[in-house]
Amino acid sequence: MLPAVVKLCCGISYPHVRSTAGLERIAVVAIGQEIAHISKDGQLTLPRWANTMGRFRSLSHCGEPRKWGEDILTKTSSTLREEELAYVKQGQEALQKALEIIEDKTGWKIEISEEKGDVIYSKTLPGSRKVFRLEAVLDASPEELYDHLFLKVEKMKQWNPNIQNIKVLKQIGDSTMVTHEVSAETAGNLVGQRDFLSVRHCSKQKSCIYLAGMATELDSFPPQKGFVSRAQDGPTCIIIQPTGDNTGRSRFTWLLNMDLKGWLPKSIVNQALPRAQVDFTCYLRRHLSTGSTLTEH
Numbered sequence: 001m002l003p004a005v006v007k008l009c010c011g012i013s014y015p016h017v018r019s020t021a022g023l024e025r026i027a028v029v030a031i032g033q034e035i036a037h038i039s040k041d042g043q044l045t046l047p048r049w050a051n052t053m054g055r056f057r058s059l060s061h062c063g064e065p066r067k068w069g070e071d072i073l074t075k076t077s078s079t080l081r082e083e084e085l086a087y088v089k090q091g092q093e094a095l096q097k098a099l100e101i102i103e104d105k106t107g108w109k110i111e112i113s114e115e116k117g118d119v120i121y122s123k124t125l126p127g128s129r130k131v132f133r134l135e136a137v138l139d140a141s142p143e144e145l146y147d148h149l150f151l152k153v154e155k156m157k158q159w160n161p162n163i164q165n166i167k168v169l170k171q172i173g174d175s176t177m178v179t180h181e182v183s184a185e186t187a188g189n190l191v192g193q194r195d196f197l198s199v200r201h202c203s204k205q206k207s208c209i210y211l212a213g214m215a216t217e218l219d220s221f222p223p224q225k226g227f228v229s230r231a232q233d234g235p236t237c238i239i240i241q242p243t244g245d246n247t248g249r250s251r252f253t254w255l256l257n258m259d260l261k262g263w264l265p266k267s268i269v270n271q272a273l274p275r276a277q278v279d280f281t282c283y284l285r286r287h288l289s290t291g292s293t294l295t296e297h
């Protein structure tokens, strides 16, 4: 009886399942795995289309490539998928929340106005957290910036001396990862070294690229010794869009929303953060001008 019911359900849902996208697809994959469990135990034979779900594997071609056929039948893999799904969701939430902050045009004040035209605005959110929004035009295409800031995130320490290390701990498909970031202990930095554990999520919409992030947790990666309690980044977001004047440049908007933790006077934190944004942009410009190409990895 059960096999017959499952087969019937498969048949009915096939047209809908084929047209799903994004999270719905991942959910379908998870259900597929559960069905595969039952089928493994010899309780039922699935129609051939059920195996075409393997197409979704591109959503998790990370670190070490996994073969769909190999892991689909293990219980651990379905738990893993659930965890991966939660990170993707958290990344999407970070993007949504950060955009809400950026898009609310009220209450922004100019904090720093640089000669090159860069401006940092600030705003105090309910709960008294001060956030900063940098607006700059960079001499690079959105794809190039995406390459440096997302794909080659681990290499950022090579061109930004404020970063001691960035490690991708988990890669979930092309658009989500869990990263551990350690800021450098630099001279004149009154804040001291911090470490962050974040989910980083990328979304491309038309010509616009969004890089969102938010503090997260990972069981296998508890707060590290030697650091003041782990700082929390986000919800934060970088928006990269073409300037639209055919110069190949990009408009760069970066919301810095950070809780540095530890006992620090607000005045110090509120100077250090916009300073870090100015420095970051300066190092990024310098890196872009060295002519590093999209292909070198």
Ligand SMILES: CC(C)CCC[C@@H](C)[C@H]1CC[C@H]2[C@@H]3CC=C4C[C@@H](O)CC[C@]4(C)[C@H]3CC[C@]12C
Pocket (backbone or CB within 6 Å): 149, 150, 153, 162, 163, 166, 181, 182, 183, 184, 191, 192, 193, 194, 196, 200, 211, 213, 233, 238, 260, 272, 273, 276, 277, 280
């Ligand atoms: C004031 C002191 C303590 C902090 C200074 C270091 C700050 C500026 C560093 C530490 C970790 C860094 C982040 C690490 C990872 C990413 C993801 C990438 O896709 C965009 C840049 C972004 C978001 C970095 C922005 C700059 C950053 C927040």
